[in-house]
Amino acid sequence: MALFGKKKSDDTAEAPAEDAQQPVADPAKAAPFFDRAGTVHETSNYEYAVTLWLQGLARDPTSVPGLEGLADSAQALIATRNKFGPTKDQEKAARDIKAPAPVRRLILALLNWSTRPLDVSAGLKALEAAGKIPGVDTAKCAYWIGQRVLSAAARDPKIKKDALVRMMNVLKDAGAFDLAVRAGEAALGLDPSDRQLDAEVRNLSAQATMSTGGYEHTGEEGGFRANIRDAEAQRALEEQDRIVKTEDVVERVVANAKADYESRPDDPAAIRKYARALLERGTPADEKTAHDLLIGAYERTKEYAFRQAAGDIKLRQARRKLALLRAAAESGDAQAKDQFAKAARAVLKMEAEEYADRVKNYPTDLALKFELGKRYFELGRLEDAIEMFQAARREPKRRAECLAYLGEAFLRLGWQTEAIDTLREALAAHTNEQDEIGRGLRYALMSALEGQARESRDLAAAEEAAKIASGIAVEQLSFRDIREKRTVLQGLVKELRAESAA
Structure with missing residues (x-):
């Protein structure tokens, strides 16, 4: 049997020089990444949460809670994107993780499988990678992976015999004889005439019977002792993993x-897990129970992620009430419109307070600063917004958007030069001037140039503003008030030309 921890010569041969160190499991080093991943998940930034779980697993590939967290965040990401598979940013982040070669192969396999949980082939690659980490006991993780891959195979109407036999062999090598038997029996169901396979399944069944304990004693004689054989327990695992329930x-x-x-x-x-299950069911009583549960956990542990998750529930409730007021306001009732406007500002203030508290507790999280900056901007707290966006623009993904907000904030403050410089930088960072964001940036630059032209009687600024207005009008005449702006700016150019000629 190929035991977990047995060193394979091909692993060493494939490993780059910088990855030649012996793999180790270090729960202490993994813990900060797992804690951060849970926190980020609760902010609904599932893409980044997946990366953090993987970074933790790179430091402790034996962690079943790490795998559970990865699966939760990946499942939420799939539901949000309505698309399977990792993003390009996730693939790059996973490739950049510094770890011994066998661990890196596991991390890449886990990324691919967690974002394609119904892909049996991807699951088998993750299972195989878990068995090829020398010196590290990954048996618990392999069993966890094996359960889910087997469940996916059972739901796949196109599953092939060869895939099931491969699964059986991988599970057998892992010492998960009960799961191997189930895979073998499924393969036999597709080809009952295979006598050799039938004999192997009977042998595996005997080995499974002789394994009298559970996997908490992995490494002792007898292998996995306490394997989950109960059908109800297995069903619970499968139901928890379903995307649509x-x-x-x-x-x-x-x-x-x-x-x-x-x-x-x-x-x-x-x-x-309990809080997420309650919120998924989502009755008012469930939300209150989940909120009280999370606040209680925060008060006991002082782990801010619980406080943050409780805050998300309050924000969700406030936004839901606001949506009802919006529907009434759209009916045209003047009183309803006034109530909606007041409620919208109250919710915005509530969000700002919540994000300010999060920034205080996670001062290096640029995504939180970006979200707080947006709330400050909407509230008219422009200098506070500028401070947040100036910090948040260090994150490459949000650089163009931060620059756009900064330019708009400078423009509202009447700082024309700063607005123009920042908006030009934003346009250079955005790259596509003709999409909706690009047109918005050009419109803002046009407005800043108009302000400079009027304030300084600057003909060149007026001409550039008029040229931008014409360009936007040609692309989309219905964009904001561009038709009127074009006419006004053409008039301003004529006025300034007359002044310069006088």
Whole structure:
């Protein structure tokens, strides 16, 4: 049997020189990444959360809670994007992780599989990679992966016998004999005439019977001892992993999460899982229970991620009430419009306070500063917004958007020169001047140039502003008030030309 931890010569041969060090499992080094991943997940930044879980697993590839967190964030990302597979940024981040070659191969395989959870081939690659990390006992993780890959195979109507036999062999090598038997039996179901396979499955069944314990004793004689054979427990695992859940499934998921929480009420993973299950069901009583659960966890542990998740619930409730007021306001009722405007500002203030608290607790998180900057901008707190956007623009992904907000903020403050310089930089960073964002940036630059032209009687600025207005009008005449702006700027150019000729 190929045991976990047995060193393979080809692993060493493929590893780059800088990755030649012996793999190790270091839970202490992984913990900050896992904690951060949980926090980021609660902000709905699932793409970055996936990367953080992977960074933690690179430091501790034996962590089952790390795998569980990765699966949760990846599943949420899939639901948000309505698309399977990793993003380009995630692929690059995973390739850039510094780790021994066998661990890097596992991380890349986990990224591919977690974002394609129904892809049996991707799951098998992750399972195989888990078995090829020398000196590290990844058996628990392999079993966890194996359960889910087997569940995906059972739901795949196009599954081939060869894939099931491959799965059987990988699971056998992992010592997960009970799962290997199930894979083998499924393969036999597709080809009952294969006598050799039948004999191998019977042998595996005997080995599974002789394994009398659970995988908490991995490394001791007997292999995995306490394997999850119970059909109800397996169904619970499968239902938890489903992207779309029926009402009865949601009820069972909540019940299972609650039972898990009650069995280990101080475990952060159990608290998060129970809260997420409650929010997925989403009744008012569920939201209150989840909020109280998270606040209680924060007060006991002082782990800010719980406080942040509780804040998200309050924001969600406030936005939902605002949506109802918006619907009434759109009916044309003047009183409803006034109520909506007041409520919208109150929600905006609430969001600003919430994000300010998060920035205080996570001062290096540029994404939070960007979100706080947007709220300050909408509230008219322009100098506070500028401070946030100037910090947040260090993040490459948001640089163009931050520069756009900065330019608009300078423009509203009447700082024409700063607005013009910043908006030119934003346009250079955005690259596509003709999409909606590009047109918005050009419109803002046009306005800043108009302001400079009027203030300084600057003909060149007026001519550039008029040229931008004409360009936008040619592309999309209905864009904002560009038709009127074009006429006004043409008049300003004539006026300034007359002045210069006088």
